[in-house]
Amino acid sequence: MSYxxxxxxxSDKAMTDFLLDEYVSLYGAGDYVIDGTAILVKHLDV
Known part of the structure; x- marks a missing residue:
């Protein structure tokens, strides 16, 4: 796992600290053992 x-x-606490509440409420974080499924995307200004 990349994380x-x-x-x-x-840990759940580490992931909830790492992910914004708005992200978790929309997408969850199941790949990181929190409800739902997470797809992490890094935004790059080009």
């Missing part, structure tokens, strides 16, 4: 490979501890 863990980046050095973050896998």
């Amino acid at each position: 863990e490979k980046s050095g973050f501890k896998k």
